[in-house]
Each structure stands twice: as C-alpha cells, then as structure tokens.
Amino acid sequence: METLEVKKKDNLYFHFFYDKKKVTTSESIDVLHIHLQRYSYSLNSNHIYLFIWNVDMYNCSLIDKVKCNGGMQNISNHEIAKEGDKKYAKEIKTLIRLFGDSVNKEELQQKIVYYNGNIEMMIKDLVQQFVEKESKLETESKTNELENTEQKQNQEKTVNEINDNSKNIQKEMEKTEIGEIKPGINLQGYCINQTCLAAKVKLPVWVNIGFDNITFVSDNASFSCPDCKKSTVTSIIKAMFYNAEHSIYASGDPMPVNDNNYQCSYAIKPGLSYELKANKIRQHAKNIEDLRERSERAMNDVEIRNLVTELQKYEITVVKPPNY
Known part of the structure; x- marks a missing residue:
C-alpha cells in the first residue's frame, strides 16, 4: 500500500x-x-x-x-459509518423511513458511503438484497411444504398399513376355526362360555358328531365345545357331511335332502328344527355291470370332472375305466 x-x-x-x-x-x-x-x-x-x-x-x-x-x-468500518452519518444524515433518515426495520442504520451508513451518496444505486442494491432474501424464504417455504407433504403422506401410509394389517388380522381370524372336521356329521357354531378362548375372540368352532342321527333347534342347541370341553355351543350356523352317505331335513321342507358326495355343506337357518343322518359310504352295486355303471356316473360328476381337469394341469394322469 x-x-x-x-x-x-x-x-x-x-x-x-x-x-x-x-x-x-x-x-x-x-x-x-x-x-x-x-x-x-x-x-x-x-x-x-x-x-x-x-x-x-x-x-x-x-x-x-x-x-x-x-x-x-x-x-475502521465504525469510523467510516460515523463519518457517513455526518455527511449523509438527511439521506439516511429518509432511507430509514422508506425501509423501516428491514435494514439497520449502520448498514445504511456503510452502503451510502460505499456508493458515495448515490441513493439510486443504493436503493437498487437494497431492493436486490430484499428480492434475494424473499426468494430464499420462498424456497425454504416450498422445501418445508414439501417436507410436510411427505411427512403427511408417510403418516397416511402408516395409517393405511395399520388398517390393512387390522383387516388382514380380521380376515385371518375369520378363517381361523377351532376344532377338526372328521367323517360323519360336523356342526359349526359359537361357544358362549366366557372363560373359553373361542368365545372371547368370537371364533367359530367345529363339533364332530360322527356317524349318527341327531335332531336339534339351530339357536337352542347344546353341543360340547372342542376348546373348553363344555356343552356351551348353543348356536349352530353350518352343517358339513364329510365322507358319508347323509340326509338333512329342516322343518318346513317338503322332503329331506339325500346325498353321498365325499363332502357337502349346508347353511343352518336360525329358529328352525333340523334332523341330520350320516352313515358310512358302502358299495351298493348288485353285480359287476351295476358297479361299472355306477363308476361311469361317478366319473361324470361335476366335482370329479373338475378334479381331473385340475390334476391334468400338473401333468397327473387319471386312469379311466374301460370304454369310458
């Protein structure tokens, strides 16, 4: 220097x-x-x-x-500002009224000295400064808004996941059944024993009767619960015959329904009286020709055809009777 x-x-x-x-x-x-x-x-x-x-x-x-x-x-800057304050006191006073609290007096003093009293250039500088500041605030605002939106979406996603999990749990609970389906008569109903787990979570239970003849009123029954072993299954909603020749008759029906398919289900209506019969499947053919005809009829059954079609998808060959 x-x-x-x-x-x-x-x-x-x-x-x-x-x-x-x-x-x-x-x-x-x-x-x-x-x-x-x-x-x-x-x-x-x-x-x-x-x-x-x-x-x-x-x-x-x-x-x-x-x-x-x-x-x-x-x-020093302080001395420069002090001298600028003396020389440009009127201009600084006007600028303070113009910009208010947006800029402090010391900054105005330094800028007016820097621009040698050129108010026009100084105002342009300050306006540009405010524009940049406003742009920065706007950018930060948009960033915060984006973050809030993402946070809200994450919260909604979490809530949806919780709801989906709850629905899945509910569906699994609906699928969950206590008890075991065995050959003969099987009744599905609800236990009313308050100490029974099945009753607490309102899960349906299966009660196996076996091969027998029974009569009951659908909403006033008394069967043993497979979970608590108490005769507290009082409401029956479904009957299933498994691997049995069976018949079912409801009060008000003109005649019983008879069948011998390996599995048949029937909805039980409330307030009706039912009579159920189940016997072991036996061979009713009188001779070989009768047996062949019965076998052909069985192979033409819709359930058997569907089963054969499904097995063929997995390249499993089903042997058919001769001349079939």
Missing part, C-alpha cells in the same frame, strides 16, 4: 492510499480526474483520506509538493 499526499488550495490536503497502481500526471491541467471502481474515504478537519483499489488515476495537476510514504492506513 502506497500513500500519496496532494495539497490543494485553501490548505486542503488529499491523502490517497492506493494499491501500487501507476499514477500519471500532467502539469498543464489542474483538474483532478479519478476513475474509481471501488473506494471509501474519511473526512478529518481539512484532510481528506481516500482509499483506492484497482485505480486508474491520470491527468492530475499537483499544486504543491508530493510526498510518498510507505505503510498502512487503517480506518
């Missing part, structure tokens, strides 16, 4: 601090012409201190002796 002291008329001294740039002079011109890109100054009595960076100073007429001294000159 070099120091240049120039004495003008009326004992006014200019002190230039410049960053080792070439300074040219002309004795024929007494106009001081300085092109600045960035500068600051300090006013002290009749001495003006001018700090110049990136300077092209030319055509300067030196009225008095020029003295160059080495060294550094340190003027």
Whole structure:
C-alpha cells in the first residue's frame, strides 16, 4: 500500500492510499480526474483520506509538493459509518423511513458511503438484497411444504398399513376355526362360555358328531365345545357331511335332502328344527355291470370332472375305466 499526499488550495490536503497502481500526471491541467471502481474515504478537519483499489488515476495537476510514504492506513468500518452519518444524515433518515426495520442504520451508513451518496444505486442494491432474501424464504417455504407433504403422506401410509394389517388380522381370524372336521356329521357354531378362548375372540368352532342321527333347534342347541370341553355351543350356523352317505331335513321342507358326495355343506337357518343322518359310504352295486355303471356316473360328476381337469394341469394322469 502506497500513500500519496496532494495539497490543494485553501490548505486542503488529499491523502490517497492506493494499491501500487501507476499514477500519471500532467502539469498543464489542474483538474483532478479519478476513475474509481471501488473506494471509501474519511473526512478529518481539512484532510481528506481516500482509499483506492484497482485505480486508474491520470491527468492530475499537483499544486504543491508530493510526498510518498510507505505503510498502512487503517480506518475502521465504525469510523467510516460515523463519518457517513455526518455527511449523509438527511439521506439516511429518509432511507430509514422508506425501509423501516428491514435494514439497520449502520448498514445504511456503510452502503451510502460505499456508493458515495448515490441513493439510486443504493436503493437498487437494497431492493436486490430484499428480492434475494424473499426468494430464499420462498424456497425454504416450498422445501418445508414439501417436507410436510411427505411427512403427511408417510403418516397416511402408516395409517393405511395399520388398517390393512387390522383387516388382514380380521380376515385371518375369520378363517381361523377351532376344532377338526372328521367323517360323519360336523356342526359349526359359537361357544358362549366366557372363560373359553373361542368365545372371547368370537371364533367359530367345529363339533364332530360322527356317524349318527341327531335332531336339534339351530339357536337352542347344546353341543360340547372342542376348546373348553363344555356343552356351551348353543348356536349352530353350518352343517358339513364329510365322507358319508347323509340326509338333512329342516322343518318346513317338503322332503329331506339325500346325498353321498365325499363332502357337502349346508347353511343352518336360525329358529328352525333340523334332523341330520350320516352313515358310512358302502358299495351298493348288485353285480359287476351295476358297479361299472355306477363308476361311469361317478366319473361324470361335476366335482370329479373338475378334479381331473385340475390334476391334468400338473401333468397327473387319471386312469379311466374301460370304454369310458
């Protein structure tokens, strides 16, 4: 940093601090012409201190002796702001009214010194500063909104997953059945024993009667629960005949239903009286020809055809009777 002291008329001294740039002079011109890109100054009595960076100073007429001294000159921002406050007090007061609390007084003092009192440039700078700040706040707001949206979606996803899990649990509970289906008569109903696990979770239970003849009223029965072993299964909702020749008759029906399929299910209606019979499947053919005809009829049964079709999908061969 070099120091240049120039004495003008009326004992006014200019002190230039410049960053080792070439300074040219002309004795024929007494106009001081300085092109600045960035500068600051300090006013002290009749001495003006001018700090110049990136300077092209030319055509300067030196009225008095020029003295160059080495060294550094340190003027603090506080001193610059203080001097700026004195010189531009009116402008700063107007700007404070204009911008209010958006900018503090010290910042205004520094900027007005920086722009050498050019209010237009200073306002442009401040407006640009506010625009950038507003843009930043808007970006942060959008980011927060996006994060809140993602958080809300995650919460909704979690709630949906919980609901789906609850539904799946409910479906599994509905599929869950206590008891075992065995050959003969099987009745499905609900236990009313409060200490029974099946009763607490309201799970249906299967009661196997076996091969027998029974009569009961659907909503006033008394069968043994396979879970608690108490005769507390009082409400019957379904009857299944498994691997048995059977018949079922409900009060009000014109005649019983007879069948001998390996598995048949019937819904039990509330308030009706039912009579169920189940016997072991036996061979009723009287001779070989009768047996062959019965076998052919059995192979033409819809359930058997569906079973054969399903087995063929897995390349399982079903041997058919001769001439079938």
